[in-house]
Amino acid sequence: MRVNEELCGVCSGCACVCPRGAISVSERFVVVDHKLCNNCGVCASVCPVGAITVGDE
Amino acid sequence: MKYDLVIVGAGPGGTSTAISALKAGGSVIILDRKTNVGVPVQCGEAVGKTGPSLAEIDVPKRAILNPIRGFKIFSPNLTPVVYAKSEAEGYIVDRRIFDKELFARACELGADAMVGANVVDLIYEDGKVSGVVARYFGEKVEVRGEVVVGADGVNSTVARISGLRKFIKPRDLDTSAQFEMVGVNIEDASLMEFYLGRKVAPRGYVWVFPKGENRANVGIGIGAGMGEKTAYAYLMDFIKNNPRGKEVCRGAKPIEFRVGAIPLGGPNAKNVADGLMLVGDAAGQVHPITGGGIGYAMVCGSIAGRVAVECIEGGDVSERALSKYESLWREKYGHEFSQMLALRSLLEETEDDVLDDLAKILTGENVVELTAGKKIGVVLRAAAKGNVKLLRMLNELRKLQLIQ
Ligand SMILES: Cc1cc2nc3c(=O)[nH]c(=O)nc-3n(C[C@H](O)[C@H](O)[C@H](O)COP(=O)(O)OP(=O)(O)OC[C@H]3O[C@@H](n4cnc5c(N)ncnc54)[C@H](O)[C@@H]3O)c2cc1C
Numbered sequence: 426m427r428v429n430e431e432l433c434g435v436c437s438g439c440a441c442v443c444p445r446g447a448i449s450v451s452e453r454f455v456v457v458d459h460k461l462c463n464n465c466g467v468c469a470s471v472c473p474v475g476a477i478t479v480g481d482e
Numbered sequence: 483m484k485y486d487l488v489i490v491g492a493g494p495g496g497t498s499t500a501i502s503a504l505k506a507g508g509s510v511i512i513l514d515r516k517t518n519v520g521v522p523v524q525c526g527e528a529v530g531k532t533g534p535s536l537a538e539i540d541v542p543k544r545a546i547l548n549p550i551r552g553f554k555i556f557s558p559n560l561t562p563v564v565y566a567k568s569e570a571e572g573y574i575v576d577r578r579i580f581d582k583e584l585f586a587r588a589c590e591l592g593a594d595a596m597v598g599a600n601v602v603d604l605i606y607e608d609g610k611v612s613g614v615v616a617r618y619f620g621e622k623v624e625v626r627g628e629v630v631v632g633a634d635g636v637n638s639t640v641a642r643i644s645g646l647r648k649f650i651k652p653r654d655l656d657t658s659a660q661f662e663m664v665g666v667n668i669e670d671a672s673l674m675e676f677y678l679g680r681k682v683a684p685r686g687y688v689w690v691f692p693k694g695e696n697r698a699n700v701g702i703g704i705g706a707g708m709g710e711k712t713a714y715a716y717l718m719d720f721i722k723n724n725p726r727g728k729e730v731c732r733g734a735k736p737i738e739f740r741v742g743a744i745p746l747g748g749p750n751a752k753n754v755a756d757g758l759m760l761v762g763d764a765a766g767q768v769h770p771i772t773g774g775g776i777g778y779a780m781v782c783g784s785i786a787g788r789v790a791v792e793c794i795e796g797g798d799v800s801e802r803a804l805s806k807y808e809s810l811w812r813e814k815y816g817h818e819f820s821q822m823l824a825l826r827s828l829l830e831e832t833e834d835d836v837l838d839d840l841a842k843i844l845t846g847e848n849v850v851e852l853t854a855g856k857k858i859g860v861v862l863r864a865a866a867k868g869n870v871k872l873l874r875m876l877n878e879l880r881k882l883q884l885i886q
């Protein structure tokens with residue numbers, strides 16, 4: 426999955442729901458551990474601004 | 483140096499824990515990953531109307547923007563249910579000032595503070611939590627204490643690492659977007675407005691919380707993954723197309739935009755472990771319907787601080803000893819939370835036309851009672867008369883012991 430940093434407002438919603446703990450949040454941005462992420466897409470359904478894309482597009 | 487309490491998070495939960503622990507004679511350090519506590523604001527900024535009353539929480543005076551004496555709830559077809567008292571029962575506050583004042587208060591009472599300290603791990607000794615590891619201005623530091631308190635909010639690192647809450651099911655999360663606006667056309671600035679309906683806000687609501695005569699927080703929370711579009715898109719739809727929303731927001735200018743996540747699936751099964759306690763959003767102490775959590779975080783935090791110091795003085799910070807906190811806070815709010823979870827499920831199933839019919843017969847007092855888990859009067863069932871769908875809904879309420 427990828428986060429569009431221009432849209433992301435760091436609400437941390439995606440990190441809360443990620444079943445694999447792949448997303449960590451700092452004061453200003455989110456960081457995805459691509460080794461842990463399996464592109465399940467759960468995080469994308471949660472994002473209030475549609476900043477997350479899953480897959481290869 | 484080793485502290486009695488190491489508190490992670492300087493929100494209302496963490497600072498309330500600190501203040502009560504300090505008053506009980508404990509030593510405290512508060513760590514927050516923010517360098518500017520309270521910013522950005524991720525909150526509707528309403529206190530006093532959900533859960534603990536104004537009398538139970540010590541609201542910093544400087545943070546009060548606007549007294550609130552009630553609310554108007556609009557059903558999907560915009561039937562209003564109004565509740566208005568003569569006196570203020572709540573406030574819209576400035577959360578930046580609110581959180582910062584509580585933080586300052588804790589530090590004035592003797593708490594040490596580390597801002598910009600991002601807690602990334604827990605330290606375990608003999609199976610008991612005995613401190614935290616934080617990234618702090620490019621360095622890794624360890625801070626030790628008798629009890630670690632996770633008051634680190636919805637995305638709690640402490641809850642995740644301790645295993646008390648590994649992740650939140652999307653269904654148990656509300657996702658939110660909010661504008662602060664000026665030039666809002668507010669009828670009565672002492673009333674909050676709520677808008678319900680599947681098309682308006684699936685499993686959630688739109689709010690207009692007045693901060694003054696023509697300034698307001700206009701926001702939305704929806705069940706995560708429950709809508710056809712993003713929370714932001716629903717909010718824009720309300721502002722541009724809702725018959726009432728577009729009047730309220732006509733010509734209004736956004737001066738701030740925020741996003742947020744609210745854990746409203748109810749409290750975690752367990753919020754204590756050996757040497758560890760969870761408080762506030764980290765513990766899931768949030769009203770499952772309104773999403774209000776400031777008051778609960780403050781009251782539960784106060785209990786946690788007191789119990790922690792008691793346990794440290796007694797030389798026993800095991801899960802068993804600390805569970806006194808769990809029983810005390812559940813005694814206060816456990817029943818309310820479980821009833822509101824059930825009511826939330828019922829509302830999720832309820833169709834818009836039933837909500838419209840319900841709005842015609844409910845009074846504002848009824849809504850206040852319902853959302854506090856109290857039984858409402860029997861007259862309602864008479865009022866529902868031949869309306870089968872509505873009677874079915876009222877029957878469900880009776881099963882939840884929310885109606886006589
Ligand atoms: C959009 C929105 C609107 C809301 N509206 C209302 C409302 O109108 N009224 C109401 O009562 N409630 C409202 N709530 C809920 C309310 O904001 C929370 O319940 C409340 O802030 C919980 O307080 P807390 O102290 O538990 O957590 P928070 O206030 O979230 O504080 C947690 C703190 O921990 C820090 N932290 C997090 N992780 C770490 C880490 N790893 N290391 C160090 N520090 C960390 C954060 O920086 C933060 O300062 C709303 C929530 C949202 C998202």
Ligand code: SF4
Nearest residue numbers: 443462463465466468
């Ligand atoms: S796609 Fe799934 S695994 Fe990857 S970050 Fe999102 S929720 Fe986690």
Ligand code: SF4
Nearest residue numbers: 433434436437439472
């Ligand atoms: S859910 Fe969206 S806005 Fe929130 S932190 Fe994740 S990417 Fe950013």
